[in-house]
Amino acid sequence: MVAVQETVERVRRIDVDQYRYGFETLIESDKAPKGLSEDTVRFISAKKNEPAWMLEWRLEAYRRWLTMTEPTWARVDYPKIDYQDIYYYAAPKPKKTLSSTDEIDPEILKTYEKLGIPLREVAILEGVEPPPGGPQTPNRKIAVDAVFDSVSVATTFQKELKAAGVIFMPISEAIREHPELVQKYLGTVVPTSDNYFATLNSAVFSDGSFVYVPPGVRCPMELSTYFRINERNTGQFERTLIIADKGSYVSYLEGCTAPQRDENQLHAAVVELVTLDDAEIKYSTVQNWYPGNSEGKGGIYNFVTKRGDCRGKNSKISWTQVETGSAITWKYPSCILRGDNSSGEFYSIAISNGFQQVDSGTKMIHLAKNTSSRIISKGIAAGKSQNTYRGLVSAHRKATGARNYTACDSLLIGDKCGAHTVPYVEAKNSSATFEHEATTSKISEDVLFYCLQRGLSEQQAIGLVVNGFAKDVLQKLPMEFAVEAQKLISISLEGSVG
Amino acid sequence: MTLLEIRDLHVGVDSREIIRGLDLMVNAGEVHAIMGPNGSGKSTLSHVIAGKPGYEVTGGQILFRGEDLLEMEPNERAAKGVFLAFQYPVEIPGVTTMNFLRTALNAQRKARGRGEFSTPEFLKKVREVAESLNIPRDMLKRGVNVGFSGGEKKRNEILQMALFEPSLCILDEIDSGLDIDALRIVASGINGLRSPERAMIVITHYQRLLHYIVPDYVHVMSKGRVVKSGGKELALELEACGYGQFETAA
Numbered sequence: 001m002v003a004v005q006e007t008v009e010r011v012r013r014i015d016v017d018q019y020r021y022g023f024e025t026l027i028e029s030d031k032a033p034k035g036l037s038e039d040t041v042r043f044i045s046a047k048k049n050e051p052a053w054m055l056e057w058r059l060e061a062y063r064r065w066l067t068m069t070e071p072t073w074a075r076v077d078y079p080k081i082d083y084q085d086i087y088y089y090a091a092p093k094p095k096k097t098l099s100s101t102d103e104i105d106p107e108i109l110k111t112y113e114k115l116g117i118p119l120r121e122v123a124i125l126e127g128v129e130p131p132p133g134g135p136q137t138p139n140r141k142i143a144v145d146a147v148f149d150s151v152s153v154a155t156t157f158q159k160e161l162k163a164a165g166v167i168f169m170p171i172s173e174a175i176r177e178h179p180e181l182v183q184k185y186l187g188t189v190v191p192t193s194d195n196y197f198a199t200l201n202s203a204v205f206s207d208g209s210f211v212y213v214p215p216g217v218r219c220p221m222e223l224s225t226y227f228r229i230n231e232r233n234t235g236q237f238e239r240t241l242i243i244a245d246k247g248s249y250v251s252y253l254e255g256c257t258a259p260q261r262d263e264n265q266l267h268a269a270v271v272e273l274v275t276l277d278d279a280e281i282k283y284s285t286v287q288n289w290y291p292g293n294s295e296g297k298g299g300i301y302n303f304v305t306k307r308g309d310c311r312g313k314n315s316k317i318s319w320t321q322v323e324t325g326s327a328i329t330w331k332y333p334s335c336i337l338r339g340d341n342s343s344g345e346f347y348s349i350a351i352s353n354g355f356q357q358v359d360s361g362t363k364m365i366h367l368a369k370n371t372s373s374r375i376i377s378k379g380i381a382a383g384k385s386q387n388t389y390r391g392l393v394s395a396h397r398k399a400t401g402a403r404n405y406t407a408c409d410s411l412l413i414g415d416k417c418g419a420h421t422v423p424y425v426e427a428k429n430s431s432a433t434f435e436h437e438a439t440t441s442k443i444s445e446d447v448l449f450y451c452l453q454r455g456l457s458e459q460q461a462i463g464l465v466v467n468g469f470a471k472d473v474l475q476k477l478p479m480e481f482a483v484e485a486q487k488l489i490s491i492s493l494e495g496s497v498g
Numbered sequence: 499m500t501l502l503e504i505r506d507l508h509v510g511v512d513s514r515e516i517i518r519g520l521d522l523m524v525n526a527g528e529v530h531a532i533m534g535p536n537g538s539g540k541s542t543l544s545h546v547i548a549g550k551p552g553y554e555v556t557g558g559q560i561l562f563r564g565e566d567l568l569e570m571e572p573n574e575r576a577a578k579g580v581f582l583a584f585q586y587p588v589e590i591p592g593v594t595t596m597n598f599l600r601t602a603l604n605a606q607r608k609a610r611g612r613g614e615f616s617t618p619e620f621l622k623k624v625r626e627v628a629e630s631l632n633i634p635r636d637m638l639k640r641g642v643n644v645g646f647s648g649g650e651k652k653r654n655e656i657l658q659m660a661l662f663e664p665s666l667c668i669l670d671e672i673d674s675g676l677d678i679d680a681l682r683i684v685a686s687g688i689n690g691l692r693s694p695e696r697a698m699i700v701i702t703h704y705q706r707l708l709h710y711i712v713p714d715y716v717h718v719m720s721k722g723r724v725v726k727s728g729g730k731e732l733a734l735e736l737e738a739c740g741y742g743q744f745e746t747a748a
Contacts, residue, residue, distance in 0.1 A: 444588070445551060445552070446588050447588045447590060449548075449549075449550050449551065449572060450584065450587065450588045450590075451590075451602070452549070452571070452572035452573045452576070453548050453549075453550075453572050453573075453575075453576055453581075453582050453584075454576060454598075454602035454605075454606075454658060454662070455573050455576040455577055455602050455603075455605040455606035455609065455662070456573060456601060456602055456605050457573055457605065458573075460601065460605060464590070464593055464597075464598065464601060465590060465593065467592070467593070468590055468591055468592025468593035468641065469591065469592055470592070471592035471593075472592075
């Protein structure tokens with residue numbers, strides 16, 4: 001049909017070179033020698049002034065990594081990664097030791113300003129209005145930990161958080177200052193032997209955030225980490241560990257961007273969450289790594305292991321993610337429901353355009369009684385991209401009364417892209433109730449024409465339809481991110497048909 | 499003043515000619531009814547005026563206030579004042595009707611060089627119009643046309659027509675799927691929008707609609723052409739004798 005042919009033509013002319021965060025900061029950096037060896041691991045550990053136990057932990061991971069092979073089961077296709085051709089550590093050269101955010105290198109401050117991330121302790125992000133009818137909180141605060149290449153450059157609001165008893169600091173500092181907590185929890189959710197990329201991360205991780213919320217404390221503000229890869233040929237291997245002790249609550253946001261470069265860059269992060277009895281962690285991500293250009297050149301390889309352990313009874317972990325960037329995404333934020341009555345949630349919007357490949361989803365592992373989980377996944381594929389949802393829901397034989405609800409919806413824009421749903425369901429307990437729903441739809445020519453006839457541009461029309469499609473998930477985001485995410489969705493689909 | 503002028507229009511779909519030399523002239527303030535059997539090209543005509551992709555114009559011209567309409571994108575035509583009330587309005591899940599109306603209205607106002615409505619101004623206006631069309635407020639909070647009955651969908655079309663203040667309204671079988679009560683409401687909404695500056699093209703199979711929306715002119719289409727034009731009495735003649743006589747004439 002003529003109409004379809006026209007869309008095909010338009011999609012062919014696709015241009016994803018609209019990445020707004022593709023600039024580079026010119027700053028001198030201190031790098032480890034290229035390549036990976038025991039010496040690299042020792043170099044990183046020494047740079048961080050780590051205690052001996054940490055170095056041992058890393059070396060053990062490194063030795064295990066040497067025996068492992070890269071996984072190939074995901075529906076992604078990329079040239080072989082040369083792990084010896086990567087810098088595993090890069091840090092902006094500090095002019096002197098910092099005591100407050102006022103002393104950060106102005107170049108870095110400027111970078112974060114350009115990205116819209118407040119490193120100075122400002123009370124509120126611009127353009128954020130309180131929700132209609134919701135509580136009026138004009139002085140909402142967000143504490144930010146900014147990670148630039150391999151190091152954390154600033155963490156704001158430390159004093160206020162400290163007063164509440166919350167520990168929020170770069171993990172490299174936590175290893176030195178709170179070794180008992182780090183040793184107790186690090187690697188207990190994602191063991192060093194877990195998978196190829198997580199093991200690599202365990203050997204070479206350089207920084208990331210550490211959060212500990214003491215019993216009964218509701219963290220007084222949103223915590224946020226902003227990851228930025230700047231240096232060329234550098235991998236970013238951050239490690240995040242969040243512990244919500246009994247009866248506590250914390251909401252954590254994560255954002256990421258990188259400069260536009262022709263070569264691919266590796267990002268292999270590990271995030272571990274632990275909730276004890278009656279605690280709750282809400283973890284949100286807006287992932288906007290550089291996706292590569294219109295020919296599929298460049299972009300970030302995002303191989304990430306994120307897992308939460310609902311260790312205590314009645315505890316809850318909720319993952320919300322908006323994935324728009326990266327050339328390759330390999331990511332399955334999961335929940336282990338170990339405590340009785342614990343619950344896990346996964347809300348995801350994954351958008352792919354151009355030549356992006358996304359293989360993402362979740363695992364909900366029901367181990368204890370009356371555990372429940374909920375999965376809402378919205379995949380949006382445009383251009384020549386491939387978008388796969390891969391999810392596992394399993395009930396252990398002791399998981400009496402386990403319940404899961406899964407809804408996976410895919411939306412296709414144009415006919416050169418693909419959406420795939422690969423659900424795995426295992427119930428070893430006959431009382432488990434698992435529901436799965438999946439739909440695939442297309443933005444039809446009729447819907448586009450209807451919107452255009454009402455005066456919307458094609459761009460506005462697609463933005464509107466996609467935001468409508470993803471609404472259930474957008475509503476789960478903290479307000480600050482919901483605003484950003486809506487804009488991001490429209491931006492990342494620019495050029496998908498027009 | 500001549501609003502719309504169609505000269506010797508030829509339109510094809512998949513290399514099959516649907517409209518074969520059509521002429522039509524519509525002045526501001528006039529209501530034209532276009533009648534004809536299935537497959538005569540009525541809906542195609544409305545789509546081509548509004549700019550729906552998938553049609554190939556192989557000859558002729560469509561001028562809107564003297565400007566070449568065929569050179570414009572559908573949203574540019576909308577901004578110029580061309581409005582099409584769809585026979586089958588689409589559903590847009592997750593986008594509330596209110597949000598859709600507001601986004602569209604502001605896009606048109608912007609294109610016309612007018613300022614965007616403030617939220618209170620907009621709400622006031624929508625509520626006024628909605629009330630006159632018997633549209634409950636709750637409907638405005640639902641997804642665009644999602645779960646709407648046939649009558650609600652058509653009322654939603656008229657609501658948009660009233661909000662966007664177009665100068666040319668094309669109503670494509672606005673009566674299809676409506677019971678008599680719904681038809682009355684829709685027709686009175688349309689009649690309320692008749693004005694000396696605005697023209698309407700009412701496309702229908704049946705005379706029934708024209709009892710409620712009384713046209714100035716009636717055109718009979720058959721096989722892609724206007725085969726007969728006349729006053730409102732032509733519709734009555736059609737009702738009595740059917741389209742058969744024109745099928746052979748064409």
